[in-house]
Amino acid sequence: MPDLTPGGVLLAAAVASLVLAVAIAPASVARRDLVWRGGVALVAMAVMAVADSLDIVILVLLAVGVAQTALSGPRDFAVRLRAPVVAAGLLALALVFGRVQGPELLSRFSAVGLVGGLAAGVGVLPYIHALDKDGASEPDAIWIGFIGPVLASAVLLRARAFLPPDAGADFGAMLIGLGVLNLLWGTLGAWWTAHDSVAWHYSFMADWGLALCGFGLFVADGQTAALLVLFALVLGRFPLLLIARAPLAEAGRVDRPLNLLVAAMLAGSAPFAGFAARILLLRGAAETYLPLAVVLAVGLLLWLPPSLRLGRSLSRPRGRQAVALALLLALNAAVGLYPLPILSAAGS
Amino acid sequence: MLEAGGAVLAWLGASLIVLADGRRGLALGLLGVGLGLAAVLWPTSPALEAGALAVGGAVAAAKRLRNGTPGWVLMPPGSTPRLVLCIAAALLALWLGAVVTSGSGASLRIAVLAVIGMTGVRVIGDRQPDVVLSGVAGLALAAAAASSLASGQVEPAMAFGGALLAATTSFVRWREPQRA
Numbered sequence: 001m002p003d004l005t006p007g008g009v010l011l012a013a014a015v016a017s018l019v020l021a022v023a024i025a026p027a028s029v030a031r032r033d034l035v036w037r038g039g040v041a042l043v044a045m046a047v048m049a050v051a052d053s054l055d056i057v058i059l060v061l062l063a064v065g066v067a068q069t070a071l072s073g074p075r076d077f078a079v080r081l082r083a084p085v086v087a088a089g090l091l092a093l094a095l096v097f098g099r100v101q102g103p104e105l106l107s108r109f110s111a112v113g114l115v116g117g118l119a120a121g122v123g124v125l126p127y128i129h130a131l132d133k134d135g136a137s138e139p140d141a142i143w144i145g146f147i148g149p150v151l152a153s154a155v156l157l158r159a160r161a162f163l164p165p166d167a168g169a170d171f172g173a174m175l176i177g178l179g180v181l182n183l184l185w186g187t188l189g190a191w192w193t194a195h196d197s198v199a200w201h202y203s204f205m206a207d208w209g210l211a212l213c214g215f216g217l218f219v220a221d222g223q224t225a226a227l228l229v230l231f232a233l234v235l236g237r238f239p240l241l242l243i244a245r246a247p248l249a250e251a252g253r254v255d256r257p258l259n260l261l262v263a264a265m266l267a268g269s270a271p272f273a274g275f276a277a278r279i280l281l282l283r284g285a286a287e288t289y290l291p292l293a294v295v296l297a298v299g300l301l302l303w304l305p306p307s308l309r310l311g312r313s314l315s316r317p318r319g320r321q322a323v324a325l326a327l328l329l330a331l332n333a334a335v336g337l338y339p340l341p342i343l344s345a346a347g348s
Numbered sequence: 349m350l351e352a353g354g355a356v357l358a359w360l361g362a363s364l365i366v367l368a369d370g371r372r373g374l375a376l377g378l379l380g381v382g383l384g385l386a387a388v389l390w391p392t393s394p395a396l397e398a399g400a401l402a403v404g405g406a407v408a409a410a411k412r413l414r415n416g417t418p419g420w421v422l423m424p425p426g427s428t429p430r431l432v433l434c435i436a437a438a439l440l441a442l443w444l445g446a447v448v449t450s451g452s453g454a455s456l457r458i459a460v461l462a463v464i465g466m467t468g469v470r471v472i473g474d475r476q477p478d479v480v481l482s483g484v485a486g487l488a489l490a491a492a493a494a495s496s497l498a499s500g501q502v503e504p505a506m507a508f509g510g511a512l513l514a515a516t517t518s519f520v521r522w523r524e525p526q527r528a
Contacts, residue, residue, distance in 0.1 A: 053495070053498075053503070053506075055491065055492075055494070055495040055498075055503065055506050056505060056506065056509065058491050059488060059491060059492070059506065059509045059510060059513055062484060062487065062488055062491070062513060063513050063516075065484075066481070066484060066513075066516075066517060066520055069522070070520050070521065070522050070523070071523065076475055077477045077480070077522045077523075078471075078474060078475040078476065078477055078479075078480045079475070081471065081480055081484070082471065082472055085468065085471045085472070085480075085483070085484060085487065086468065086471075086472060088487060088491065089464055089465075089467075089468035089471075089487060092464050092487070092490065092491045092494055093461075093464055093465075095494055095495075095497070096457070096460055096461060096464070096494050096497060099494075099497040099498050100449040100451070100457055100497060101449060101450045101451040102448050102449035102450060103448065106448070106449070
């Protein structure tokens with residue numbers, strides 16, 4: 001069996017997610033557009049995953065940003081292009097500050113640039129992409145739920161080798177701070193908003209909060225947890241968003257066992273992949289700094305009601321959507337029960 | 349001397365991208381950024397890689413001349429903040445590149461910091477697609493040039509990739525959202 005890398009695992013999940021997304025896309029989504037958008041993103045993600053330097057990741061980010069923006073979207077061209085350009089600009093400045101000789105403070109600026117660029121590219125606090133109340137959020141969701149995970153693994157894994165040890169500690173602390181902020185903001189936002197489509201967007205932010213905390217912990221459990229969370233995001237939450245978009249218009253809410261199973265998957269209950277991720281994250285946090293584990297535990301508990309809401313928003317999937325939903329549940333349960341391939345990828 | 353001149357030329361090009369709304373101004377700005385960064389890299393990097401940036405900027409400029417708002421439209425009314433940005437970015441880049449940081453390659457540091465900062469702000473602050481894409485082209489060229497800060501030479505993949513991306517942005521066609 002070939003050695004798996006975090007980028008490779010997420011890329012494989014993205015391919016499966018795109019296939020599912022195209023198969024289940026509701027009538028309101030143009031399949032051809034989805035294939036183009038997803039295909040362009042997959043090529044860019046593949047290059048990011050194998051790129052040998054952060055410079056290439058920045059160029060690819062710019063290229064995929066322009067390509068995604070050139071396709072149609074709910075907002076003006078220039079507005080859609082802002083986030084990837086801000087991300088690329090901040091990452092480029094981070095590289096400049098990290099490479100020049102000078103005071104130690106410059107390497108800390110470099111860490112700030114890396115974290116800021118990543119947040120802008122993915123679309124989490126402090127740079128949230130626009131939230132659409134009418135459910136037309138798929139072009140933004142492609143960043144936070146599809147391209148973002150591979151971008152994050154590409155940036156964060158290379159950043160560790162790039163930053164000096166002192167700045168690396170600051171970098172981890174910033175990731176954890178941003179992660180906790182996104183976890184709480186996403187959880188409370190998903191709970192309090194009146195719109196299901198916005199609640200879905202906030203749910204991505206909450207998951208990103210967990211992933212950022214995991215990456216920031218710099219212990220093996222944290223890295224593995226982050227990778228598992230991102231895997232569940234790409235091959236779980238992202239296709240579910242597409243399934244949810246069809247009934248969103250009908251505003252139907254159902255409490256069938258299937259909806260409760262989906263809610264359990266979104267909340268990270270056993271035996272789904274999110275459960276292993278949360279256990280590993282809490283263990284890593286407790287090992288590093290116990291109060292952080294307490295904060296994360298509170299955030300995870302707060303996440304239960306929004307998960308029930310999102311599960312109910314799926315209404316009654318039928319036909320291909322029901323098959324896809326069953327497949328997603330099975331895949332997530334399989335990874336939750338046998339996470340060894342992903343654990344080994346995180347170790348590599 | 350060539351490096352210092354290149355840094356000034358790159359800053360002037362980025363300033364034109366910031367100050368102009370018309371295609372002539374944007375095209376000249378792109379040409380300036382490409383040639384300036386190539387001149388900065390010329391003494392330390394292989395000619396092919398440095399030349400690639402100049403060619404990328406020139407192709408982007410040539411295509412930009414054929415689409416976008418006609419004319420120069422240089423410093424239209426309300427451009428004072430943009431002018432302040434150009435001067436402040438130059439001073440900040442000069443301070444960071446020559447005073448705060450040390451070692452050889454000060455011209456490269458100044459040029460890269462100025463171009464990344466100015467084009468980035470231009471993209472954030474404008475809504476015209478041709479202007480925004482010109483900013484992206486400038487940013488791609490600067491990001492490619494910045495790779496030489498690691499080893500002293502610009503990476504071939506970055507030089508050709510950055511040039512290709514800069515040139516391609518001028519060919520991009522966009523779709524605006526349909527409004528009822």
